[in-house]
Amino acid sequence: MSLTATSRRLNAASDLLDRHLADPAQAARIAVTDDAGAYSFAALSERVNRAGNALAALGVRREERVLLSLEDSVDFHAAFLGAMKIGAVPVPINTLLTAEDQGYLLHDSRATAVVVSERLHGKLQPALANAPALRTAVVSGGQVPGLPRFSELLSAASPSLAAADTSPDDMAFWLYSSGSTGRPKGAVHLHSHIGQTASLYGEGVLGVRATDVVFSAAKLFFAYGLGNALTFPLHSGARSVLRAARPTPELVLQTLARESVTIFGGVPTLFASLLAYADAQGAAALPRLSLRCCISAGEALPKEIGERWRARFGVDILDGIGSTEMLHIFISNRHGDVRYGSSGTPVPGYQAKLLDDQGREIEGEGEGQLWVSGPSAAAAYWNNRAHSLATFQGPWTRTGDVYRRDADGVFTYGGRSDDMLKVGGIWVSPFEVESALLGHPSVLEAAVVGCADSDELIKPKAFVVLKDAGQASPALEAELKAFVKARLAPYKYPRWIEFTRELPRTATGKIQRFKLRA
Numbered sequence: 001m002s003l004t005a006t007s008r009r010l011n012a013a014s015d016l017l018d019r020h021l022a023d024p025a026q027a028a029r030i031a032v033t034d035d036a037g038a039y040s041f042a043a044l045s046e047r048v049n050r051a052g053n054a055l056a057a058l059g060v061r062r063e064e065r066v067l068l069s070l071e072d073s074v075d076f077h078a079a080f081l082g083a084m085k086i087g088a089v090p091v092p093i094n095t096l097l098t099a100e101d102q103g104y105l106l107h108d109s110r111a112t113a114v115v116v117s118e119r120l121h122g123k124l125q126p127a128l129a130n131a132p133a134l135r136t137a138v139v140s141g142g143q144v145p146g147l148p149r150f151s152e153l154l155s156a157a158s159p160s161l162a163a164a165d166t167s168p169d170d171m172a173f174w175l176y177s178s179g180s181t182g183r184p185k186g187a188v189h190l191h192s193h194i195g196q197t198a199s200l201y202g203e204g205v206l207g208v209r210a211t212d213v214v215f216s217a218a219k220l221f222f223a224y225g226l227g228n229a230l231t232f233p234l235h236s237g238a239r240s241v242l243r244a245a246r247p248t249p250e251l252v253l254q255t256l257a258r259e260s261v262t263i264f265g266g267v268p269t270l271f272a273s274l275l276a277y278a279d280a281q282g283a284a285a286l287p288r289l290s291l292r293c294c295i296s297a298g299e300a301l302p303k304e305i306g307e308r309w310r311a312r313f314g315v316d317i318l319d320g321i322g323s324t325e326m327l328h329i330f331i332s333n334r335h336g337d338v339r340y341g342s343s344g345t346p347v348p349g350y351q352a353k354l355l356d357d358q359g360r361e362i363e364g365e366g367e368g369q370l371w372v373s374g375p376s377a378a379a380a381y382w383n384n385r386a387h388s389l390a391t392f393q394g395p396w397t398r399t400g401d402v403y404r405r406d407a408d409g410v411f412t413y414g415g416r417s418d419d420m421l422k423v424g425g426i427w428v429s430p431f432e433v434e435s436a437l438l439g440h441p442s443v444l445e446a447a448v449v450g451c452a453d454s455d456e457l458i459k460p461k462a463f464v465v466l467k468d469a470g471q472a473s474p475a476l477e478a479e480l481k482a483f484v485k486a487r488l489a490p491y492k493y494p495r496w497i498e499f500t501r502e503l504p505r506t507a508t509g510k511i512q513r514f515k516l517r518a
Contacts (some may be wrong), residue, residue, distance in 0.1 A: 012172050012191040013052075013085035014163035016198075016234040019046045026237060029210070033259065034073040034242040041237070044077060047154065049161035051082025054153035056170055058114050058136045062087035062164060063171060067111035068221070069093055069102065069120050071244035075140040076220050077230060079115045084172050084191070087164030090223040091174045091186070095120050101184070102126030106175055108133070108383065109186060117148060117244075118142025168192035174382060175223050177324045178506050184197060186326050186382035193376040194231045196327040200349040200375075202232035205318070205332050206263065206293060210237035213290075215255055216265035217247035224297050228265035229330040238263075249277035257287035262289055264430055267509055269296040269445065271305050271317065276467055278312055291315045297322050297329055300413035302435040303341030319343060321413065325397055327376040331411050341435065342412045343403070350374035353396070354405060367404040367414060367427075371396045385504075402429070419513055421450040421458055428492050430513070433460055436484045437494075442466050442476065447503050448494060449517045462494035463516050465503060474497035 020026045020041040027042040039047065058124035066083040068090055070076045076092070083090040091109045093102060095117075102124050106114070110133040116124050118141050128137050140150040166172075171397060172191040176184040202208045216228035220242075233240040241259045245251055247266075252274060256264060266274075271294075278286055294309070294317040303318035309317050320332030321343045331352060333344035346352045353361055354368035362368045374396045380388040391398050402414035414420065414429040421428040430448035437446040444467045464480065466472060477497045484493040504512040 008167050009085075009165060010168045010191045010195075011085060011163035013048060013081040014130065015191075015195055016081065016231065017041065017048060020234075020237055021045060022347055026210070029237065030239050031234065032074050032077060032240050032242060035244055036073065039074050044074070046159045047074065047078045047157050048081040048085060050154040050157040051078040051150075051155040052085040052161045053082075054150075055079075055083055055088060055113060055151075056086050056137075057157065058113060058138070060088050060136075061084065063089060064113070065089045065091050065094060065109045065111040067091050067096055067106055067109060067114045067116075069114065069116040070118045070140060070220075071095065071119065072220050072225075072229070072242040073117075073141065074242070075115070075117075075243055076242075078154070079140075079150070080173070080220075080230070082161075085161060087170070087171055089171050091176070092226070094143050094174060094178075094221050095219070099123045099126055100144055102145055103130075104456070105184060105186075106131050108183075109174065112136070114138070115140055118144060121147075154492040166191050169379075171379075174323050175221075175226070175327075178510060185384050187378035187385055188380050188382055189376075189378055193327050195235070196349070196375040196402075197227055198231050198235035201329050201347050202227065202235060205320075205329075205334060205413065206232070206295065207335065208232050208236040208238055208263065212236070212238040212262045212292075213241060213260055214238055214263045214265070215241040215243075215252075215261040217252055217270050218265055218267060223324045223327050224265065224322060224329075228263075249274045252300050253287060256289050256291065260290040262290055263291045265296045266294065266296055266317075268301045268305060269299075269509060270310055271296060271301070271442075272438075272444060273306065275308050275312060282294065286316070289313060289315075293318065293335070295320065295329075300343065300431055301340070302438045304435065304439045306338070306340035315387050320347075321399075321401070321411075323397075323399060323486045324377045325391065325399075326372060326374060327378070330372050330374055330376075339410055342410050343409040344411065345409055346372075346411075347374075352403075352411065354403060362405075365405060365407050367402065370399045370401045370411070370418060372399060373397065391466070419449075421448075421460060421461060423491050428460060430460070432488065433462065433484060433492055433494060436487045436492075437462060437464060437480060439487065440480055440483050441477050442468070442471055443480070445503055447511045447513060447516055449513050451496060451517075453495065459495040460492065460494040461498070461516075463500050463503060465500060469499070469501060 021287045031041040080090045114137040174186045218225035296319045318333045320329035322329035330350040351373045434446045445465040450458040504515040
């Protein structure tokens, strides 16, 4: 990041791209590959400039919001960075949300412009007709009657654009939370945040370099995917591979092999599915991969999945914890120092602390509520003072997670604060029980919740997805209970096991345990 201690001028879009244009060789290198083609750093910079000019010509002004409902493609890069370059505020939204939820985000953000993929327009269209602040909508990748096409606007716009005179503390973009505890909240991020995460985690932990090829299964509208597939590669001069389709195991493995991907970003559920797919295909049928690093976030990575992945593919997964509010990962495992089952240690530049139930800081070893401090924390939640005050307190951000810290300073996930179980007066982490179940060769996924027994006492209940649904039986249920008992304290084993074909998840892929408790 070009920002110095005394500088008060920074435009994140310009900062990401301009560094690559002075050297003709670097400018000619491929920055992005999507389903339609490949784009050099020079071509991407021109496309961003055209997008910024096109948005300005449509009347988008500084600090106005531009809602992005876009599939992963170079158009996302152009619209996101083009909006920031003119001082507007791009707001990527989860394309998997319901029409009602997308309409809420359009109204809540007060976006004056929308850029939407043609295949996603139908879901957003009802909200477009009833959004008071909205002045224009543009369609990407196809044609919708009555709406201008993004590609045509880019062709007509100037390829030159001077960056808006923004500061490190200006609003740059918003990201909405998953809404797992109520309506999604808009986390307001600043122009300085992108460079901080790219430098501290992207380069400092991952070691992203210009020779890397990066593919993220997590989409660009996620904070995690935005860093993996846009800000980190652009910052370091690497190439990013984008795919619009859902990341099935087959598609992911094909992409990793065909594009010679060196850094892959996934989530625990996908890593488990990839392992199951690999087992079913057999080692001889798997393509040869060029991976040097994999990363996982979104939910904690079970130890068994990490160890199986390393044994199968010969490369480690660096698990970590991040959040929409902190923009990316702030606690992580490291190259050469991976402790599967843990989230690792704080990323340089970030601090983490644990608080007990009385709000007192826990020194040394212990378990408590995780709080984090770092330079990429959101300024606030948009138009939501109560939640802002509860989450952002001085330099510290409340994560809502329970963590345990050992004598070496390594942090291990315990669960979400509202998911923890008290069994016989002792706290039990659902994640710990789930991880134990995942160690059984028949189990693909598991989720554990609290359930009252005949005496109205809370005990663990497990919902289990099997690799082969036909194996479900009372005998396997008893076997799984004994399996957990042999690995954890006896009071932690699930008293009931219910076999299911799938687990309920949010649009971001997180397990909706409240639905299992119902």
